[in-house]
Amino acid sequence: MPNVTPNTAAIEPQKPKVAFFEFADCEGCQLCAIDLTPEQLLDLTAVIDIVEFREAFSEKADGSDSTGGDSHSGYDIAIIEGSITRDSDAERLKKIRAAAKIVIALGACAHIGGINALKNCQTKKEYTEEVYPTDPNKYETTTAKALDEIIKVDGFIPGCPIDTGEFIRVVKNIVLGKNPDIPTYPVCVECKKKENVCAYEKGMICLGPITRAGCGARCPSNGGYCFGCRGLIPEPNVNAQEDIMQKYNLSFEGMKDKFKLFLQRSKEVFPDAE
Amino acid sequence: MCESLKIVGKNDDLYLPEPARIIEIKEFTPQEKFFRVEILSGKSLGHMPGQFVQVSILGIGEAPISVSSPPSDDNKFDLCVRAVGNVTNKLHTLKENDIIHIRGPFGHGFDNKILEKMEGKELLFIAGGIGYVPLRSLINKVLPQSDKYKKVSILYGCKTRPERMYQDELEQIHNLGGNVELLETVDNGDDKWNGNVGVITTLIPKVDFDINNTIAVICGPPIMYKFVLQSLLGRNLPKESIYMSLERRMKCGVGKCGHCQMEGVYVCQEGPVFNYADVQNNEEVL
Amino acid sequence: MNENAEVLLISKSDLLAGIDKVLASHKVAALTTKEERTLYDFISASSEIELDYKPTVLSPKKFFFPQDEVIVEYTDDGKVTAKIDAEPMILFGIRPCDINGIKILDEAFADSNGDPNYLAKREKAVIIGMDCKAICDENAFCYKVKANYAHSGFDVMLQEQGDKYVVQAVTDKGREFMKNFNTTAGNQSDVEAFLNEKAEGFKDKTPFKDLDKLPEVMAANYNHKVWDEESSRCLSCGSCIMVCPTCYCFDVADELALSLKKGERIRRWDACMLSSFAEVAGNENFREDKKDRLHHRISRKFDYLMKKHGQSVCVGCGRCVRACLANISPKTIVEKITCDKGE
Ligand SMILES: Cc1cc2nc3c(=O)[nH]c(=O)nc-3n(C[C@H](O)[C@H](O)[C@H](O)COP(=O)(O)OP(=O)(O)OC[C@H]3O[C@@H](n4cnc5c(N)ncnc54)[C@H](O)[C@@H]3O)c2cc1C
Ligand code: SF4
Ligand code: SF4
Ligand code: SF4
Ligand code: SF4
Ligand code: FES
Numbered sequence: 001m002p003n004v005t006p007n008t009a010a011i012e013p014q015k016p017k018v019a020f021f022e023f024a025d026c027e028g029c030q031l032c033a034i035d036l037t038p039e040q041l042l043d044l045t046a047v048i049d050i051v052e053f054r055e056a057f058s059e060k061a062d063g064s065d066s067t068g069g070d071s072h073s074g075y076d077i078a079i080i081e082g083s084i085t086r087d088s089d090a091e092r093l094k095k096i097r098a099a100a101k102i103v104i105a106l107g108a109c110a111h112i113g114g115i116n117a118l119k120n121c122q123t124k125k126e127y128t129e130e131v132y133p134t135d136p137n138k139y140e141t142t143t144a145k146a147l148d149e150i151i152k153v154d155g156f157i158p159g160c161p162i163d164t165g166e167f168i169r170v171v172k173n174i175v176l177g178k179n180p181d182i183p184t185y186p187v188c189v190e191c192k193k194k195e196n197v198c199a200y201e202k203g204m205i206c207l208g209p210i211t212r213a214g215c216g217a218r219c220p221s222n223g224g225y226c227f228g229c230r231g232l233i234p235e236p237n238v239n240a241q242e243d244i245m246q247k248y249n250l251s252f253e254g255m256k257d258k259f260k261l262f263l264q265r266s267k268e269v270f271p272d273a274e
Numbered sequence: 275m276c277e278s279l280k281i282v283g284k285n286d287d288l289y290l291p292e293p294a295r296i297i298e299i300k301e302f303t304p305q306e307k308f309f310r311v312e313i314l315s316g317k318s319l320g321h322m323p324g325q326f327v328q329v330s331i332l333g334i335g336e337a338p339i340s341v342s343s344p345p346s347d348d349n350k351f352d353l354c355v356r357a358v359g360n361v362t363n364k365l366h367t368l369k370e371n372d373i374i375h376i377r378g379p380f381g382h383g384f385d386n387k388i389l390e391k392m393e394g395k396e397l398l399f400i401a402g403g404i405g406y407v408p409l410r411s412l413i414n415k416v417l418p419q420s421d422k423y424k425k426v427s428i429l430y431g432c433k434t435r436p437e438r439m440y441q442d443e444l445e446q447i448h449n450l451g452g453n454v455e456l457l458e459t460v461d462n463g464d465d466k467w468n469g470n471v472g473v474i475t476t477l478i479p480k481v482d483f484d485i486n487n488t489i490a491v492i493c494g495p496p497i498m499y500k501f502v503l504q505s506l507l508g509r510n511l512p513k514e515s516i517y518m519s520l521e522r523r524m525k526c527g528v529g530k531c532g533h534c535q536m537e538g539v540y541v542c543q544e545g546p547v548f549n550y551a552d553v554q555n556n557e558e559v560l
Numbered sequence: 561m562n563e564n565a566e567v568l569l570i571s572k573s574d575l576l577a578g579i580d581k582v583l584a585s586h587k588v589a590a591l592t593t594k595e596e597r598t599l600y601d602f603i604s605a606s607s608e609i610e611l612d613y614k615p616t617v618l619s620p621k622k623f624f625f626p627q628d629e630v631i632v633e634y635t636d637d638g639k640v641t642a643k644i645d646a647e648p649m650i651l652f653g654i655r656p657c658d659i660n661g662i663k664i665l666d667e668a669f670a671d672s673n674g675d676p677n678y679l680a681k682r683e684k685a686v687i688i689g690m691d692c693k694a695i696c697d698e699n700a701f702c703y704k705v706k707a708n709y710a711h712s713g714f715d716v717m718l719q720e721q722g723d724k725y726v727v728q729a730v731t732d733k734g735r736e737f738m739k740n741f742n743t744t745a746g747n748q749s750d751v752e753a754f755l756n757e758k759a760e761g762f763k764d765k766t767p768f769k770d771l772d773k774l775p776e777v778m779a780a781n782y783n784h785k786v787w788d789e790e791s792s793r794c795l796s797c798g799s800c801i802m803v804c805p806t807c808y809c810f811d812v813a814d815e816l817a818l819s820l821k822k823g824e825r826i827r828r829w830d831a832c833m834l835s836s837f838a839e840v841a842g843n844e845n846f847r848e849d850k851k852d853r854l855h856h857r858i859s860r861k862f863d864y865l866m867k868k869h870g871q872s873v874c875v876g877c878g879r880c881v882r883a884c885l886a887n888i889s890p891k892t893i894v895e896k897i898t899c900d901k902g903e
Contacts, residue, residue: 043818168818176816177367178334178360185798185834192802192883193627193829195599195617200885209795209885235835237795237850244885284674289631289825290642332634333816333823358841375640496844523840525812525830528673532809532832535856536846538864557782558846 016175019052019075020106021096023082023089024144025114028161029107030081035164044168047175051075072099077174079157083109085144097151102174105147106167108160112231113146113265115160146265155180160229160262163215183213186233187226191217199225200248205255207263209244210236228262238268288528291330291375297350299370302439306356306404307366308342311374313349321345323412324383324519324547328527329353329361330375331368337361338524338542340408341379344415354407354439380527381546384412384491388517388547392416395489396425398481400502402474402494403432406439408519408546409493417447420454427481431459431474431494435467457481474498478505485511493519500560503550516550520559568727568738569746575718575725576606578741582650589623590652591616600651609653611720613696615882619658619805620651621665624681625829631677631812632825643824646680650737653690653718656710657702657877661805662687663713664869668808677827686733689714691754694761700878701891703765707875719754726750769898774872777898778863782855786896791854793886794833800880800888801831801857806865806873809837832856858893 020030030053036044052071070092078100084090097103108114147153157170157180170180183189187208191198199206199220206225208217212233219226245252263269298310313319319327321341330336337359343352357366368374384392397416401409413428420426428447432438438458447456457477459470470477474494490511492502499518506516522541525531534541536558553559570578582588589602591610598614600623634640654662666682669675689710695703702708710717715734719726726746729735770777801807811830816823830837833853838846847853861874874890881889 040818047818047820169815172816172818172820176334176820177364181813184836185831186795188795188797188799189802189829189831189834192617192799195597197596197617198883198885209797209799233796233835235796237793240793240795240886243793243887247885247887283672284670284676284679286642286644286676288642288673288676289827291632291640293638293640332640332825333814333820335814336812336825356841373638495842496846521840522846523838525810529671530669530673530675530808530810531812531827531830533811533830533837535832535864537856537859538867558852 015047015049016076016102017049017051017074018077018079018171019071019100020050021052021070021078021080023080023093023110024085025082025107025109027081029109029157029159032161032164033079033106033167036168040168044171048077048171070096072096075100077102077104079104079106080110080147081106083113083144083146084150090150093147093150102154103147103151104170104174105153105156107162108158108229108231108262110147111156111158112262113144113149114229114262144265149265156182158182158212158230159215163218166214184234185213186236187211187213187215187217187220187230189213190215191220191226194221196220200244200250203248203250205245205250205258207255207258210238210241227258232263232266232268236268289377289526291328291332291336291377293373294376296368296370296372296374299368302354302441303437305358306354306437306439308440309353309355309365311351311353311376313376314373316349318347318349319351319379321351321379321411322383322385323389323415324408325379325381325411326408326527326546327351327353327376327378328380328524329355329365330377331361331364332375334364335361336377336525338380338527340411340519340546342407342410344411352410354404354410356404377527381542382544383547384517388549392489393422395423395487396483397423397427398483398488398490399426399428399430400474400478400490400492400494401428401430402498403437404439405493405495405498405519406430409491410440412491414443417450417454420450420452423453424487425453425483426455427483428454428456429459429474429477429481430456431461431477433461435460435464455481473501475501475505478502478509483509483511485509485515489515489517491517491519496521503560513551513554514549518548518550519546520548521546565728565730566735567746567748567750568729568743569721569724569750570727570741570743571724572611574742576609579606579609579652582737582740587647587649588652589620589649602649611653611690613653613655613690613692615697615700615878617803617879617883619661619803619877619879620654621658621661621805621808623649623651623685624662624678625665625669625808628826628828629677630824631827633822634824635822636820642676644676644680646684648684648686649681650686650688652688654687654714655690655692655696657700657707657875658805659687659689659710659713660707660871660875661877663710664806664865664871664873664875665808666713667869668865686716686737687714688734688737689717691717691719691758692761693720693754693758695765697878697882699881699889700876701881702876702878703762704768704891704894705771705872705874705876706767707872707877708762708765719751721750721754721757726754768894771872774862774894774898775864775867778859781897784897786893787851787855789896790888790893791849791851794850794854794888795886796833796835796850796853797885798831798834799883799885801833802829803879803883805875805877805879806861807831832860854888858890861890862894 078096105111190213204225207228208226211226211228212230242252259269293314294311297312300308326338326340328336329339339353341351342354355362357363459477463471522534524534524542527542529540529543537556592608599616600620630643633643669678715731716729729738809830810827812827865873
């Protein structure tokens, strides 16, 4: 029987084995990833084998039980959530990289450092004393980093939190041998397609023009503004933001504050960040 | 005045691809594969040399690929594909008997007017890398009737020796003799290569051609055109005697999506084959 | 407009009552306000209609050429079908700039490769125009390109005269449509009265200098400094293209269902202002510079496509000017090139 696309020609003979791991995060993105309808979940498990997922079940990829550490064998794709905030995490991450064929960063923390990187705007002394006033040295912690600052990452699923639809699309595309197809254009494109009133018209500062689309302009569509959780587009014209601020009589300082929330690790915005 | 909308040529199948079967696959290089394809409905593709088809892998996408075989009456034709992305990588995983889909043929190729103009002339083909693929549909039409032309010179350049495509055919062309010559070069030589080493323009001084009686046809990577044109124009070959086949991003193939535009020119409609004189003032050509 | 078209008069209340009647059997899209947004959308009662124009983010092009549209469907048994959806619909209250925009899209899509998806929807639509008496806001510049007058591309034109409308039904579809309404006979002088009022409203609003010669002027100014000056602020955000009634470039992508057993080929609005628009394999980008992208966008309007359509392809609706955070305007660019001081 010859291959009739799209079916067998498109599917790899073996279902890839997928393991989920997490670092410094809120686990929200993993919850989004499994926030599927029963049909979606069935379809998903028909094309991939989830072998390790602390959020959902206790078996481990290498056969041990969940009380142990990560597995370092038994999976093709590692989907990793969270940013790297400790030296020991970096070592753990490298081991996962060595064991996986494909590494996917899941969510803003893993992709661009996420909210965790906000603390990088303060000195270590400042933030440890603020968070743990009685015992600032209780936990090991350093500059929060995105995964790709430490290891090679093959793909990412951006957002804080991620978009379940996009998660499915990326997984599907990987199974099909396709590029993940994360948009390279900014949030404004999706925002305009939805005919939203622009946040700037309402006196807000919006990072939509320099932020990667794919969320369907989630925040502006709900009356807010984009705070850049999906990271920058490939060639953001960050300087032009200054002109916009002038046009709308807003302060560029206010915009720089907005940058800190999600774009702390982005060289285009903070070239001098450590 | 105020007439209702005039519907000209509404084509319900404009975007509908039709099934075709892969009947033969050859691996030329790790990146380039040859596919012989037959249209399932049995109809002939009916293309002119230089035209392209939109090749679909359903679920993956569509990509414009040149028809690499000369026009024929049967339902079979050749493609040669370099794996660079979604569709082309997937094509490389397919096997003989697998079904793909196609739309086309599209574009303006070497039409009868151009073919007539070529008769009795010296033909100078200049192909760089995968640029040999679109020209092959014309070369393989011309070679069996080479007596119709004063001379046929084919210049073919690749980055390295293993990247040469259609090696068996190249061997045959080398052996044809008569008024046919094939000159090859590679950018980087190796110990198995004893031919010319250097970029394609280093071959041009090696051919004699009568500037008043020669038609040159160029296809290659974007950077190549500028240097080849300089070299040909430097030898006073008239612009009208130069044809080039161009590549642009294409999505629809039928003059709608706008991706292939060079200034106001839709490459998928007016090209991919252009006479240089017609587009010399178009700033987006080179 | 056709001098011999029958002229009718209708009161505002009869117009709205007629629309309610039509709504019982037809889908009607009109200018309406939803939450904070004024937009063209389907309505369920005539009371939802905004009779006075407020600029919208998107033009009515979305009804014929939607943001995202499935064009091919397939299943894993090898069945592949062209998906062409079209429902009869009435577009009510379309202003002259947008009618001119639709006319340009009609010509672009109904060429020798007639686009089935656009044309199927377009064929089934009835377009009820609503003439303007004055410029809608400071960003619009329809008069600069003479698009404040619509001469064709509609089925019925309404012109407001006090508490009534002058009605001209110029096509069979339009005349058929007007049968739903309670009208009285009018005459040519009613039209003239409106046109006089309109001329007054657009007094001192003059077209671009040498409007008809813009293609040559643009071509001669390929290397004008305006391209650098204006594009330096550009964010390559694509907003200007999304909102434009006469931009129609698209991307095509395949989406397989998660089951991998069926899928769709979807076309989506694309934008030549986005950096990847002209990229091909091997890291080659034929319009890498935002300056070249802005040049292309503006030249399509006033040069390349203007030559093809015989009229400016920018209809001066002002949407891109409102949308552009960087304050980049086709009007300013043309004025700088033609050394036109504006009005
Ligand atoms: C008229 C014409 C004839 C061609 N003939 C041949 C041929 O005979 N053999 C051959 O191997 N290739 C040919 N190409 C190039 C081929 O079309 C592209 O390599 C192919 O479209 C890439 O598609 P993809 O899905 O594999 O890659 P994608 O995953 O879509 O993208 C990979 C890269 O290719 C670029 N790209 C995407 N779509 C296109 C597109 N439509 N055209 C060009 N680049 C694109 C992307 O920007 C990206 O950099 C031709 C192109 C044209 C315009
Ligand atoms: S609200 Fe933000 S994303 Fe939307 S158009 Fe305005 S700047 Fe762009
Ligand atoms: S609009 Fe911006 S902040 Fe909101 S989800 Fe999208 S990318 Fe994130
Ligand atoms: S270019 Fe701007 S003003 Fe002109 S038609 Fe398009 S959106 Fe309207
Ligand atoms: S809207 Fe303005 S900033 Fe955005 S792409 Fe268009 S011209 Fe550039
Ligand atoms: S490929 Fe779509 S217009 Fe040429």
